[in-house]
Amino acid sequence: MKYRWARPNFFLKITTPLLPVSFILTLLFLTGGLYLGLIASPPDYLQGDGMRIMYVHVPASWIASLIYAFLALMSFFAFVWRHLLAEVLAISSVPIGALFTGLSLVTGALWGKPMWGTYWVWDARLTSVLVLLFLYGGYWALYKSYSRPEQGIRAASLLALVGVINLPIIKGSVEWWNTLHQPASLIKLSSPSIDPSMLTPLLLMAGAYFFYFITLLMIRTRTELNTRKLLILEAKK
Amino acid sequence: MKPKHQRLILIILAFLGLGGASxxxxxxxxxxxxxxxxxxxxxxxxxxxxxxxxxxxxVKPHSVHVTGKTVSFEITDQKASIQVHYQGVLPDLFREGQGVVAEGYLLGPNLFEAKSILAKHDEKYMPKEVADRLKEKGIWRNAE
Incomplete structure (x- = not known):
């Protein structure tokens, strides 16, 4: 491989100092986000303290979509150029993405019961996020269903690329169709319709989730790379 | 053409096809x-x-009437409105001016029998003090 940054050994070398940095950033953002979100920020005028679920729910949904975009990009490199590092990064990101999607669905249901009056409805937003969870599950099942990982990764990468269609649908679902789920508060062209005192903990939690993802991704990728090295050494014996 | 270029073209074509189809x-x-x-x-x-x-x-303001167990109110989209009858528990967020979704049957051209009522929350989040201040200033837009 001619790209230095795509060499597994280079990845192992640069992540050694980056891993603790990312871990500390996760803790800092999480402490700040939880303190502001659960204690220091005011309750909502209408939903009271129940809206604090939003600090867990909304960033989880963002990161779940972000991880899928990352997975799709890595799958693209893995499928076209067959980069080993891209393959391993893709595989390592899948369980983390599924975790955040699950967190988003569960906290959404817990918020929905008192606010909407129901845990679940089949509206376009909720259904498209459930599809995202199935895409993560499908990727994992497809990858594991082959006895040789280099075959599994081909099939799974194709599935991940097909599933990219779901990302604009998740984003657009609340705008294109009427849904029970509310439209975006933050990412829209006019000014955000969320008070600054609530926006700060929301963004801090998003930061915490992001660095949590980066930390876990580095740990999982290093483990996978080292496992593969060991397997090659075993085979040579 | 190298195999990796073939795969690249395959992916791009497949993606265009799939995007169009979707x-x-x-x-x-x-x-x-x-x-x-x-x-x-x-x-x-x-x-x-x-x-x-x-x-x-x-929920149209001043249209909510409770008689015994039955709640009746009007749902409006600012162009037309429809009378809704409902028996059961209302969600916490139900109030006048709030967005709701009623599930049930259309009995007449302007009469709806609801089996369940879901409250729809808008995308605005703010502390109570801010909401009160907006109401005082008269720039509160309750029904959009």
């Missing part, structure tokens, strides 16, 4: 993908009274 499918299902109808929809399309549908809109 676009047409979603456009074709536009009607089926909406979660609820609004009162002005139903005036244009005659709906079957035996079909369970969802009707969404804002």
């Amino acid at each position: 676009f047409f499918i979603l456009s074709a299902f536009q009607e089926a993908l909406v979660f609820y109808y609004v009162p002005s929809d139903h005036c244009q399309k005659k709906m079957n009274s035996k079909q369970c549908i969802r009707m969404g809109g804002l």
Whole structure:
């Protein structure tokens, strides 16, 4: 491989100092986000303290979509150029993405019961996020269903690329169709319709989730790379 | 042509095809993908009274009447409104000016029998003090 940054050994070398940095950033953002979100920020005028679920729910949904975009990009490199590092990064990101999607669905249901009056409805937003969870599950099942990982990764990468269609649908679902789920508060062209005192903990939690993802991704990728090295050494014996 | 270029072209073509197909499918299902109808929809399309549908809109201010167990109110989308009858527990967020989605049957051209009521929350989050201040200043937009 001619790209230095795509060499597994280079990845192992640069992540050694980056891993603790990312871990500390996760803790800092999480402490700040939880303190502001659960204690220091005011309750909502209408939903009271129940809206604090939003600090867990909304960033989880963002990161779940972000991880899928990352997975799709890595799958693209893995499928076209067959980069080993891209393959391993893709595989390592899948369980983390599924975790955040699950967190988003569960906290959404817990918020929905008192606010909407129901845990679940089949509206376009909720259904498209459930599809995202199935895409993560499908990727994992497809990858594991082959006895040789280099075959599994081909099939799974194709599935991940097909599933990219779901990302604009998740984003657009609340705008294109009427849904029970509310439209975006933050990412829209006019000014955000969320008070600054609530926006700060929301963004801090998003930061915490992001660095949590980066930390876990580095740990999982290093483990996978080292496992593969060991397997090659075993085979040579 | 190298195999990796073939794969690149394959992926790009497949993606264009898939994107186009999804676009047409979603456009074709536009009607089926909406979660609820609004009162002005139903005036244009005659709906079957035996079909369970969802009707969404804002609770018209000063239209809520409670008689015994039955709640009656009007749902409006600012163009048309429809009378709703409902027996049961209302969600916490239910109040005048709030967005709601009623699930049930259309009994007449302007009468809806609801089996369940869901509250729809808007995308605004603010502390109570801010909401009070906005109301005092008179720039509060309760029903949008």
